[in-house]
Amino acid sequence: MRLGTGGIVHPDAERDGVGDTPCVCCGKATRGERWVHLAGYGGQFVTEDEPVDETEDLGWFPIGPECAKKLPAGYVSSGA
Numbered sequence: 001m002r003l004g005t006g007g008i009v010h011p012d013a014e015r016d017g018v019g020d021t022p023c024v025c026c027g028k029a030t031r032g033e034r035w036v037h038l039a040g041y042g043g044q045f046v047t048e049d050e051p052v053d054e055t056e057d058l059g060w061f062p063i064g065p066e067c068a069k070k071l072p073a074g075y076v077s078s079g080a
């Protein structure tokens with residue numbers, strides 16, 4: 001199931017400068033311990049086990065612990 005980001009994806013999230021792993025939501029530095037998968041136009045959260053076509057796969061992004069709490073279970077990966 002897709003979950004719209006509702007505009008919470010931070011505009012600076014893809015920028016460098018906040019360490020290597022700025023939170024995708026707020027742009028604050030993270031330790032890279034939690035990750036979310038984004039896909040589709042504008043970016044939507046997808047659950048860990050949802051297959052995503054590579055043409056719309058935006059990749060995995062780091063998310064901070066506080067922002068991760070706002071997402072339902074299944075959307076946040078502890079990484080590998």
Ligand SMILES: [Zn+2]
Pocket residue numbers: 023024025026027028063064066067
């Ligand atoms: Zn955040």
